[in-house]
Amino acid sequence: MNDQEIAFAQLTPSQITALRAWGTERPTVAGDVLFAEGATHYPFSVVLDGTVEILSGYPDRIQMVTVHQPGEFVGDADLLTGRASLVTARVGASGRILEIAPDNFRRVIAELPDVSETLLSAFLMRRAILVGEGYSGIKIVGSRFSPAAHALREFSMRNSIPFTWLDVESDTQAEVLLRELGVAPADTPLVIGRGGQFKRNPSVAEFARYMGLDGGLATDTVHDLVVVGAGPAGLGTAVYGASEGLSTLLLDEIAPGGQAATSSKIENYLGFATGISGADLARQALLQAQKFGAQLGVPQTAVSLKLDGGQQCVLLSDGSLIRARTVVVATGVEYRRLEIARLQEFEGAGVYYAAGEMEARLCGGDEVIVVGGGNSAGQAAVFLARHARRVHIVIRGDDLGKSMSRYLVERLARLENVTVHPFTEIDALEGTDRLAGVTMRRLSGQRTHIAARALFIFIGAVPHTAWLTDCVELDRAGFVVTGPALSASSLDTDAWRRVRRAPHFLETSIPGVFAVGDVRSGSVKRVASAVGEGAMAVSFVHAHLGPLR
Numbered sequence: 189m190n191d192q193e194i195a196f197a198q199l200t201p202s203q204i205t206a207l208r209a210w211g212t213e214r215p216t217v218a219g220d221v222l223f224a225e226g227a228t229h230y231p232f233s234v235v236l237d238g239t240v241e242i243l244s245g246y247p248d249r250i251q252m253v254t255v256h257q258p259g260e261f262v263g264d265a266d267l268l269t270g271r272a273s274l275v276t277a278r279v280g281a282s283g284r285i286l287e288i289a290p291d292n293f294r295r296v297i298a299e300l301p302d303v304s305e306t307l308l309s310a311f312l313m314r315r316a317i318l319v320g321e322g323y324s325g326i327k328i329v330g331s332r333f334s335p336a337a338h339a340l341r342e343f344s345m346r347n348s349i350p351f352t353w354l355d356v357e358s359d360t361q362a363e364v365l366l367r368e369l370g371v372a373p374a375d376t377p378l379v380i381g382r383g384g385q386f387k388r389n390p391s392v393a394e395f396a397r398y399m400g401l402d403g404g405l406a407t408d409t410v411h412d413l414v415v416v417g418a419g420p421a422g423l424g425t426a427v428y429g430a431s432e433g434l435s436t437l438l439l440d441e442i443a444p445g446g447q448a449a450t451s452s453k454i455e456n457y458l459g460f461a462t463g464i465s466g467a468d469l470a471r472q473a474l475l476q477a478q479k480f481g482a483q484l485g486v487p488q489t490a491v492s493l494k495l496d497g498g499q500q501c502v503l504l505s506d507g508s509l510i511r512a513r514t515v516v517v518a519t520g521v522e523y524r525r526l527e528i529a530r531l532q533e534f535e536g537a538g539v540y541y542a543a544g545e546m547e548a549r550l551c552g553g554d555e556v557i558v559v560g561g562g563n564s565a566g567q568a569a570v571f572l573a574r575h576a577r578r579v580h581i582v583i584r585g586d587d588l589g590k591s592m593s594r595y596l597v598e599r600l601a602r603l604e605n606v607t608v609h610p611f612t613e614i615d616a617l618e619g620t621d622r623l624a625g626v627t628m629r630r631l632s633g634q635r636t637h638i639a640a641r642a643l644f645i646f647i648g649a650v651p652h653t654a655w656l657t658d659c660v661e662l663d664r665a666g667f668v669v670t671g672p673a674l675s676a677s678s679l680d681t682d683a684w685r686r687v688r689r690a691p692h693f694l695e696t697s698i699p700g701v702f703a704v705g706d707v708r709s710g711s712v713k714r715v716a717s718a719v720g721e722g723a724m725a726v727s728f729v730h731a732h733l734g735p736l737r
Contacts, residue, residue, distance in 0.1 A: 238283020
């Protein structure tokens with residue numbers, strides 16, 4: 189089947205019959221709006237007779253997305269996420285539909301595997317088509333060298349929000365729009381959304397609320413499991429936790445997938461012989477978790493953790509307090525920064541810590557520099573070589589093979605537009621409001637200047653654990669200590685005396701708080717092991733909750 193056939197599959201008569209037990213049949217009249225752009229918690233619909241049109245820009249600047257015929261169904265992944273709809277569904281030709289309320293629809297996904305497979309495959313493909321094939325969505329207007337604009341675009345891409353990018357540096361339409369709206373270039377980035385409404389230079393949190401991603405978290409609910417961090421380890425925890433009946437809340441400050449989501453292709457992950465992009469892996473894992481009932485909170489930043497009356501309390505940056513019976517810390521790591529002048533000035537304006545589609549588009553025809561000799565650097569260099577005129581790999585050692593997988597070393601050696609610079613480091617950055625050039629220095633003292641407008645840094649990582657200082661035991665490098673590695677003083681507390689047992693393998697110095705993936709001291713830094721630890725943590729969650737129940 190091709191992409192269109194997957195996205196707009198027709199349900200079989202037996203599938204429709206199975207769905208009738210969960211919904212209500214009703215007549216439709218041409219022109220009726222089933223749900224409008226921006227709506228939440230609307231029903232899932234199957235077209236029985238007549239047609240349903242899917243529109244964007246309704247009612248002022250209508251763009252036809254598709255028309256659903258009898259046997260087809262209306263909706264996409266937002267039916268599970270609760271996010272605001274990106275489109276409007278309007279009856280074209282009068283007929284009949286089968287409507288299934290949101291709560292019942294979740295049960296359909298969980299209890300009808302034959303139907304669920306068709307629907308979830310379609311949902312994933314529909315969003316991919318919206319993002320990648322011309323659906324205009326919102327408009328983001330700004331400079332490609334603006335860190336604020338880069339943050340909005342990155343957030344949109346990683347959360348599958350379709351958008352049209354208008355660059356004030358090169359796009360005449362951007363200039364016309366700014367003049368029409370009376371917005372100065374200094375007030376960009378500008379986000380133009382439904383009905384022509386616009387926001388000047390919004391923060392990521394403001395943008396998320398505007399797009400309906402931040403529906404608010406229930407602070408009066410005690411969750412069985414709260415997972416902080418939605419990288420591979422956090423997603424693995426959420427999938428297994430929700431599938432085993434735990435009320436599960438997954439939090440992340442940017443988007444599902446973590447740093448793995450920025451990888452152009454993961455080729456050594458079990459079950460994907462031809463590889464899978466990090467973004468696709470994240471999208472499928474998130475939909476899988478939501479299929480089982482996991483909730484997602486994005487963007488949500490945890491700032492502290494404490495134990496209160498036997499419950500774990502996660503404090504968020506907006507002041508919200510999330511209560512849970514157990515917490516899994518999966519906040520991962522963040523890339524180290526070079527110790528070099530002006531680095532922070534150019535972050536998001538030529539200096540990047542990920543090499544995704546968005547960053548690659550900025551490098552078309554240019555020379556770029558990748559710093560680092562690990563797998564992340566190798567994957568980035570292979571990907572960027574398809575877009576850049578030349579990719580320079582800078583390493584302090586003499587041989588990529590010492591820290592990079594052999595298949596990547598061999599692939600880089602075959603690329604004519606990739607140059608490796610051994611015994612070399614970055615010496616200086618140049619530019620005004622954006623990166624314009626980089627000076628490299630060999631350990632011998634020889635300097636080379638490259639007119640590179642993009643510098644990608646992959647030089648190792650530090651744990652994302654600042655929010656856990658004074659909360660749980662950390663090792664000297666800041667990673668979370670768990671299980672047998674916990675110190676005797678960490679276990680000599682009233683909390684541990686109350687549970688009257690030794691800590692589980694992934695458990696931290698607070699009973700009922702676990703750590704998985706890259707953030708954990710002693711973990712194996714691989715996607716597969718992170719997912720495995722997420723699954724393992726759920727078994728320990730059950731073991732901890734058992735006596736409490």
